[in-house]
Amino acid sequence: MPTIRPATPTDYDAIWGLAREAIAAGDVFAWDDTATRDEVLRWWGGPGATAFVAETDGRVVGSSYLKPNQAGRGSHVANAGFVVGAAGRGRGVGRAMGEHVLTAAAAAGYRAMQFNYVVSTNAPAVALWTSLGFRVVGTLPAAFRHPALGFVDVFVMFREL
Amino acid sequence: MPTIRPATPTDYDAIWGLAREAIAAGDVFAWDDTATRDEVLRWWGGPGATAFVAETDGRVVGSSYLKPNQAGRGSHVANAGFVVGAAGRGRGVGRAMGEHVLTAAAAAGYRAMQFNYVVSTNAPAVALWTSLGFRVVGTLPAAFRHPALGFVDVFVMFREL
Numbered sequence: 138m139p140t141i142r143p144a145t146p147t148d149y150d151a152i153w154g155l156a157r158e159a160i161a162a163g164d165v166f167a168w169d170d171t172a173t174r175d176e177v178l179r180w181w182g183g184p185g186a187t188a189f190v191a192e193t194d195g196r197v198v199g200s201s202y203l204k205p206n207q208a209g210r211g212s213h214v215a216n217a218g219f220v221v222g223a224a225g226r227g228r229g230v231g232r233a234m235g236e237h238v239l240t241a242a243a244a245a246g247y248r249a250m251q252f253n254y255v256v257s258t259n260a261p262a263v264a265l266w267t268s269l270g271f272r273v274v275g276t277l278p279a280a281f282r283h284p285a286l287g288f289v290d291v292f293v294m295f296r297e298l
Numbered sequence: 299m300p301t302i303r304p305a306t307p308t309d310y311d312a313i314w315g316l317a318r319e320a321i322a323a324g325d326v327f328a329w330d331d332t333a334t335r336d337e338v339l340r341w342w343g344g345p346g347a348t349a350f351v352a353e354t355d356g357r358v359v360g361s362s363y364l365k366p367n368q369a370g371r372g373s374h375v376a377n378a379g380f381v382v383g384a385a386g387r388g389r390g391v392g393r394a395m396g397e398h399v400l401t402a403a404a405a406a407g408y409r410a411m412q413f414n415y416v417v418s419t420n421a422p423a424v425a426l427w428t429s430l431g432f433r434v435v436g437t438l439p440a441a442f443r444h445p446a447l448g449f450v451d452v453f454v455m456f457r458e459l
């Protein structure tokens with residue numbers, strides 16, 4: 138099981154490395170190869186967000202963030218994001234980070250969590266979030282340009298806390 | 299019919315005035331009374347966004363913006379936002395701005411438009427967007443804290459261009 142802890146600025150290179158790997162694969166994030174380190178880290182750990190890292194054997198193998206999905210009147214709904222490197226895949230890192238962030242969100246007083254942009258063809262992610270109690274509450278038609286599959290749907294997923 | 303033109307920095311006070319009026323009413327935007335001028339204008343007219351104003355008799359009665367809803371692989375879907383002041387209501391300002399931004403989005407090469415946060419109890423907005431070809435593609439349960447009605451659903455609305 139990985140150790141999960143709040144990220145510090147010394148983790149930013151590792152987080153950007155994981156994000157860049159996922160961006161290069163092109164099948165998870167909207168960011169493409171024009172995305173910059175600043176842009177990604179501002180989203181991941183910017184004002185209002187809390188970033189975490191998952192470590193195995195002292196190595197950062199994944200990262201997550203937690204933030205309000207909207208301002209004031211929508212700020213009781215959390216948003217979270219996740220990235221797992223190749224070294225962490227198939228080892229329960231994503232599930233551990235998902236469970237951790239749900240616990241952190243409930244402790245912070247959020248009433249629900251929303252994922253705005255789960256690519257419908259990302260079957261492991263859809264299966265993981267479904268097993269953690271999320272359901273698809275919206276389908277965005279052809280909203281993601283997949284590098285191999287062309288335009289594919291995107292799911293909005295949601296669960297109460 | 300209002301005149302619609304790109305906003306300039308000299309319009310920012312007017313846009314903030316309209317936004318502040320809507321924020322005070324509390325039934326349209328997630329922003330609450332903690333929202334600042336900088337925060338709202340950065341969203342409305344920040345990098346990557348184009349802001350417009352609607353004028354009647356030389357007075358700004360509404361404003362809209364157009365931007366990509368996501369980065370790179372999602373940037374073919376536009377996002378837009380609208381605010382109409384009390385002086386413009388019931389005079390077709392919202393409809394004129396909606397039609398204008400749809401035309402602008404198509405001309406800019408977007409393939410679709412998505413509204414991420416239409417409060418379900420905002421009947422005039424839901425009716426207007428439906429009449430302009432949008433449909434509800436997602437329902438976010440209790441995602442908006444309405445000042446009079448408590449927690450109410452929010453719609454994600456979408457249309458192809």
